Amino acid sequence: MPRSRHSKHKTPILCCALALCLFFLKTEAEAHNHYRIVTNAGVTDKKISVNGLRSIFGMRMRTWTDGTKIRVFVLADEHELHQIVSKEKLNVFPYQLRSTWDRLVFSGTGQAPIQVNSSEEMLQKIANTPGAIGYLWSMDIDENVKVLEVE
Amino acid sequence: MKMSRCSRLSNAYRQCRLILPRVAAFFLLMLALTFTHAQQQPALKHSPIDSTQRFIQWLNIADLPNRIADSVESEKKPGFINNAMSFIRNKDFQIHGFLGQAYITTSDNDVFGNSDNGGSFGLTEAGLNASMRPLPQVQLSAQVLSRRAGEGNSGMPRLDYAIFDYRLFSHDANQFGVRIGRLKNPFGFYNETRDVAHTRPSILLPQSIYFDRTRNLGLSSDSIQIYGDLEIFNLGVLSTQFGIGFPIVGDRDTESSLLGVVLPGQLNREVTYIGRGIFETNDKRLRLGISGLWLNTSYDPSRQHHDPLGPGALQFTPVIFSAQYNAERWSLTSEYAIRSFLYNNHFNNPALNGLDFVGESYYIQGEYRFTPKWEGFVRYDALFTDRTDRDGSEWASQLPTRSGLGYTRFAKDITVGLRWNITPAFMLRGEYHHINGTGWLSRLDNDPSKEGHPSQYWDLFAIQASYRF
Numbered sequence: 001m002p003r004s005r006h007s008k009h010k011t012p013i014l015c016c017a018l019a020l021c022l023f024f025l026k027t028e029a030e031a032h033n034h035y036r037i038v039t040n041a042g043v044t045d046k047k048i049s050v051n052g053l054r055s056i057f058g059m060r061m062r063t064w065t066d067g068t069k070i071r072v073f074v075l076a077d078e079h080e081l082h083q084i085v086s087k088e089k090l091n092v093f094p095y096q097l098r099s100t101w102d103r104l105v106f107s108g109t110g111q112a113p114i115q116v117n118s119s120e121e122m123l124q125k126i127a128n129t130p131g132a133i134g135y136l137w138s139m140d141i142d143e144n145v146k147v148l149e150v151e
Numbered sequence: 152m153k154m155s156r157c158s159r160l161s162n163a164y165r166q167c168r169l170i171l172p173r174v175a176a177f178f179l180l181m182l183a184l185t186f187t188h189a190q191q192q193p194a195l196k197h198s199p200i201d202s203t204q205r206f207i208q209w210l211n212i213a214d215l216p217n218r219i220a221d222s223v224e225s226e227k228k229p230g231f232i233n234n235a236m237s238f239i240r241n242k243d244f245q246i247h248g249f250l251g252q253a254y255i256t257t258s259d260n261d262v263f264g265n266s267d268n269g270g271s272f273g274l275t276e277a278g279l280n281a282s283m284r285p286l287p288q289v290q291l292s293a294q295v296l297s298r299r300a301g302e303g304n305s306g307m308p309r310l311d312y313a314i315f316d317y318r319l320f321s322h323d324a325n326q327f328g329v330r331i332g333r334l335k336n337p338f339g340f341y342n343e344t345r346d347v348a349h350t351r352p353s354i355l356l357p358q359s360i361y362f363d364r365t366r367n368l369g370l371s372s373d374s375i376q377i378y379g380d381l382e383i384f385n386l387g388v389l390s391t392q393f394g395i396g397f398p399i400v401g402d403r404d405t406e407s408s409l410l411g412v413v414l415p416g417q418l419n420r421e422v423t424y425i426g427r428g429i430f431e432t433n434d435k436r437l438r439l440g441i442s443g444l445w446l447n448t449s450y451d452p453s454r455q456h457h458d459p460l461g462p463g464a465l466q467f468t469p470v471i472f473s474a475q476y477n478a479e480r481w482s483l484t485s486e487y488a489i490r491s492f493l494y495n496n497h498f499n500n501p502a503l504n505g506l507d508f509v510g511e512s513y514y515i516q517g518e519y520r521f522t523p524k525w526e527g528f529v530r531y532d533a534l535f536t537d538r539t540d541r542d543g544s545e546w547a548s549q550l551p552t553r554s555g556l557g558y559t560r561f562a563k564d565i566t567v568g569l570r571w572n573i574t575p576a577f578m579l580r581g582e583y584h585h586i587n588g589t590g591w592l593s594r595l596d597n598d599p600s601k602e603g604h605p606s607q608y609w610d611l612f613a614i615q616a617s618y619r620f
Contacts, residue, residue: 052323069287096435107343108292108312
């Protein structure tokens with residue numbers, strides 16, 4: 001008897017604690033997952049379709065709507081942000097992007113994106129390269145780059 | 152009728168021989184023009200101090216790997232290097248390459264060298280390519296390839312592709328353009344990049360479809376090609392390519408494959424058509440393709456050497472159906488090819504005159520990615536030289552010298568392999584084949600007059616190290 005009473009008291013508290021934990025975990029994960037597609041400030045396009053975006057990162061679409069060159073920047077294949085952007089935004093696995101780029105480069109029908117080593121480098125390259133596009137954690141974004149809306 | 156077609160074709164060939172050098176000259180001229188333009192512009196507009204500042208600014212925004220930028224000291228830059236660097240940046244200049252070395256050992260029969268006697272390091276592949284975008288709609292690219300593989304390929308570097316690519320239309324996923332130059336033949340899933348180990352599923356591609364014996368024939372051609380990507384509703388993208396050009400047939404392995412022997416005369420290049428369509432769903436999970444080639448060549452006998460063969464012509468028209476499904480951990484790939492050969496009656500040789508047969512090949516392959524670093528695959532690959540005579544018995548019964556050699560008309564290969572991606576650039580792998588039949592074995596590497604007939608049942612083990620950047 002005393003044992004069962006004891007557990008009756010404990011269950012709601014445990015539940016609350018668990019829910020709270022989950023809540024914190026979730027918000028933390030969301031904050032962490034918060035990223036945007038960004039471009040150089042000089043890019044005139046303000047929004048793009050998912051297919052257009054996929055075509056850009058697939059290195060097939062080479063020019064912005066005003067005719068200027070698109071320059072694509074990516075992080076390494078195993079980088080967390082690259083993996084999230086590939087899977088969530090582009091809906092493809094990073095290994096598929098890699099094999100698409102390899103096919104283009106080694107058949108002479110396209111170029112590879114330019115790989116950077118860190119978010120800081122990504123920010124700096126996009127801010128300073130005309131026509132640049134890439135992705136950044138929301139917290140790393142500053143006024144030197146422009147967010148591209150994906151529809 | 153035939154004669155007039157032949158003469159029309161040879162006229163077209165002659166014209167093309169005249170045009171191609173001009174195209175090449177045009178390329179070089181364009182390159183030179185864009186380069187001098189890039190050199191002159193800053194010199195005209197800016198004082199030396201200005202241009203140094205621009206260079207320092209460039210150092211910060213370089214698209215190039217850091218080490219290149221780091222090795223340059225900005226203050227001491229002569230104008231030429233400065234301008235060259237800004238040229239490289241503005242024109243989106245890229246360099247990539249690869250290097251692979253394989254070790255192959257076989258129980259019987261030779262693959263890429265004397266592999267059945269202690270193994271051989273006979274397969275070496277290396278390539279270097281450069282590309283640039285001098286204008287937003289234009290891409291120029293070229294690759295030099297060296298391949299050392301048995302008797303058929305000496306390793307002599309050759310121009311693999313040189314392409315002028317002009318994008319005519321571009322909107323979202325819809326793209327249309329034209330390519331001119333020496334182009335890789337878009338054929339099946341792997342043909343265009345078959346020499347780059349990282350892009351292949353295995354050390355040896357499924358030989359039933361990607362013959363290494365007649366590789367040069369199908370690899371690239373001097374041609375003009377139109378291409379397009381078309382968005383199909385919201386399902387995916389259909390990528391199509393269609394080209395007209397001249398195949399590259401001037402090597403011994405191709406000659407031995409098509410004619411059975413290497414003779415003093417030579418194979419001529421005649422107009423060839425190639426086309427491929429690949430539909431890819433938006434998530435790239437499903438890829439479906441169809442490729443077709445209509446290849447023409449004719450034999451030019453050597454008069455001085457009393458060539459036993461006459462001036463025959465032949466037509467090779469393979470069609471490939473390709474399908475692939477990609478999940479996060481695994482991929483399933485299958486390709487089916489039907490290959491039609493048609494020889495005319497001018498070869499002066501009963502074994503070739505009027506020869507008309509259809510070959511059939513297919514493979515099914517499963518790949519599994521255990522971790523990003525470790526991958527494995529299994530494959531079953533089958534080739535039938537003549538689909539109406541699958542065990543070669545009919546062919547063997549036609550001549551007494553062919554008796555018991557029916558197994559040279561098919562090959563069934565079971566393969567398992569493992570790949571280790573040590574870094575994104577460096578890869579090691581190994582694979583084991585058990586093969587019944589010698590249908591795709593190179594005749595140059597296995598000369599019956601020297602080594603007797605090949606063995607029907609044989610095993611092949613290969614390991615390969617490969618680097619790319």
